[in-house]
Amino acid sequence: MGAQDKDKTDDVVRLFVKAGVDGERMGACPFCQRVYMVMMVKAQHGLLKFQVIACSPAKPPDELTKLGLKHLPAIVHLDEGFDAEDDIVQYIDDTFPGGGLVYDSPEAEIACKDFFSKFCFFIKAVNQDSSKLDHALEKLDAFLEAATPPCSPLASSPPPPKSPTTPSSPALTAKNLSSLSGSTASSFASPAPSFRSSVGSSNSPVPSSGPSSPLPAGKSVSRTPAAYLPTTSTNWPVVNTSSSKLFGGSTDSGAESLCSESNEVCAKIHVHKRTTRYGFIAAMTIPYVRLLLTVAETGIPDALFLLTVAVTTILNALFLLIVAITTISNALFLLTVAVTTIHNTRFLLTVAVTTIPNALFLLQWLTGPGLSHLDCVVLPKLQHLRVAAAALKAYQIPTRFRGLWRYLHNAYNNPVFAQTCPCDQEIVLHWHDRLETKVITFPWPGVRLI
Incomplete structure (x- = not known):
C-alpha cells in the first residue's frame, strides 16, 4: 500500500508559482498564471492532477534547488523538472495530450503581438502619451470584432404559404357562353329579345309590334281587330221601314205579314249573334294558346340553362366553402406553428442564458469557442494592463474597443481564468x-503599501 500511495503521489504534477505579499496566496505573475491556466484546462478534461505551491523567488524550496531550478513558474513531475515557461507548456502537452488548447491562427498571433510590449514601455515612461498603446489595442480589438460574428437567439418564420386562389366559375365564362346554342345563349344573355323574337316570328298567330304588323297605328292587341272577325257572309233580309211599304194595301194582312217576317228576322238575328259570339271567342283564344305553347317550348331550354x-x-359556392375551410385550417396550423416556434425560441433562449451566462457570441475567444494556448498567454497580460495602467497611469482602455471589453468580460465569467487570476x-x-516604474497616480483604492 505504501508503494501504491507513493506512485499516486509521484503522478501528481507540482506547480511552483510566485507567492503574494502574505507569502501564501498566489502573486501577480502573468507567466505563472499562463501555466496555471493550461494545467487547469487539462485537469477539467481529466487528463492530469496537479498541486499548486506558492513560494518566494528569493527563497526557493529544496525540491527546486535539488533539481537546479531557479525561476518561477516551475514544475516537478516524477524525476523531471522545468523552470522555462515554454518548456513547461511543451512538456505538459506531450505528456498529457488533449484539452483543445492547440490552435493554428497566424492572424491571431499577429494581432496579439505588440500590445504587452507597448504597455511595458508606457508604464515605465514618464510621459502620458498612450498613442502607441492605443494603436496596439485597436489592432487587437479589430481582430476580435472581425472574428466574432454575433449569434442572435431569435430565428425568422417562414413566410406562410400563399392561401389557395379561387378558380373562376366554368359556367360563367365567355367561352362557355359562346359554346351554347344560339337560341339558348341569346335568351340567357338577353331574355327580353328572346321573348320578342318568339312572339314576332313568322309562325306566331299574334302579329309583332314592328312595321310588318297588320294592326293600324294606335290600336292595341287587346281590342278586337277586324282581321279576327269571321268572314262568312250573312244574307240578312233588308226590312223596308217606309210607311208606304208597311201600310200599303190591307192593314190586317199587312200587319200579320209584318209580324211573321219580324219574328223570322229576330230568330235569325239571335242565332247569328250566338254563332258570332262563339266564333269571336274561339278566334281570340286560339292565338293566345299558340303563344303560350311557343313560350313554353322556348322556355324549356332557358329553364334547363338556368x-x-x-x-x-352551388358547386362553386361549395368549392369556395371548402377553400375557406382549408384556408382557416392552414391559418390555424400556421398559428400553432408560430406559437410552438415562440415557445421553442423562449426555451432555447432560456437554455442559452442558463448555459452561457451573458454570452451573445459564438466565438468567445481568440481562435474558437474554447480556450487555447494563445488565450492563456494574452488574458493574464491583458488583465495586468487594465489594472496596473488604471492605478499607476490613470489610463483606461477606451470604451470604443467593444471587442476587447467583450473578450475580458468572457474571461471574467470563465472559471479557469477566474480561479487562476490574482x-x-x-x-x-x-x-x-x-x-523603473514611474508612479503617476497612487495609491490604488483598497491597496495599502507594506
Whole structure:
C-alpha cells in the first residue's frame, strides 16, 4: 500500500508559482498564471492532477534547488523538472495530450503581438502619451470584432404559404357562353329579345309590334281587330221601314205579314249573334294558346340553362366553402406553428442564458469557442494592463474597443481564468515595486503599501 500511495503521489504534477505579499496566496505573475491556466484546462478534461505551491523567488524550496531550478513558474513531475515557461507548456502537452488548447491562427498571433510590449514601455515612461498603446489595442480589438460574428437567439418564420386562389366559375365564362346554342345563349344573355323574337316570328298567330304588323297605328292587341272577325257572309233580309211599304194595301194582312217576317228576322238575328259570339271567342283564344305553347317550348331550354347555372353556382359556392375551410385550417396550423416556434425560441433562449451566462457570441475567444494556448498567454497580460495602467497611469482602455471589453468580460465569467487570476492589489504592487516604474497616480483604492 505504501508503494501504491507513493506512485499516486509521484503522478501528481507540482506547480511552483510566485507567492503574494502574505507569502501564501498566489502573486501577480502573468507567466505563472499562463501555466496555471493550461494545467487547469487539462485537469477539467481529466487528463492530469496537479498541486499548486506558492513560494518566494528569493527563497526557493529544496525540491527546486535539488533539481537546479531557479525561476518561477516551475514544475516537478516524477524525476523531471522545468523552470522555462515554454518548456513547461511543451512538456505538459506531450505528456498529457488533449484539452483543445492547440490552435493554428497566424492572424491571431499577429494581432496579439505588440500590445504587452507597448504597455511595458508606457508604464515605465514618464510621459502620458498612450498613442502607441492605443494603436496596439485597436489592432487587437479589430481582430476580435472581425472574428466574432454575433449569434442572435431569435430565428425568422417562414413566410406562410400563399392561401389557395379561387378558380373562376366554368359556367360563367365567355367561352362557355359562346359554346351554347344560339337560341339558348341569346335568351340567357338577353331574355327580353328572346321573348320578342318568339312572339314576332313568322309562325306566331299574334302579329309583332314592328312595321310588318297588320294592326293600324294606335290600336292595341287587346281590342278586337277586324282581321279576327269571321268572314262568312250573312244574307240578312233588308226590312223596308217606309210607311208606304208597311201600310200599303190591307192593314190586317199587312200587319200579320209584318209580324211573321219580324219574328223570322229576330230568330235569325239571335242565332247569328250566338254563332258570332262563339266564333269571336274561339278566334281570340286560339292565338293566345299558340303563344303560350311557343313560350313554353322556348322556355324549356332557358329553364334547363338556368338550372345548369344554378347547379354550377352551388358547386362553386361549395368549392369556395371548402377553400375557406382549408384556408382557416392552414391559418390555424400556421398559428400553432408560430406559437410552438415562440415557445421553442423562449426555451432555447432560456437554455442559452442558463448555459452561457451573458454570452451573445459564438466565438468567445481568440481562435474558437474554447480556450487555447494563445488565450492563456494574452488574458493574464491583458488583465495586468487594465489594472496596473488604471492605478499607476490613470489610463483606461477606451470604451470604443467593444471587442476587447467583450473578450475580458468572457474571461471574467470563465472559471479557469477566474480561479487562476490574482487580485488587483497584487497586480498593482507587482508593477509598483519595479524600480523603473514611474508612479503617476497612487495609491490604488483598497491597496495599502507594506
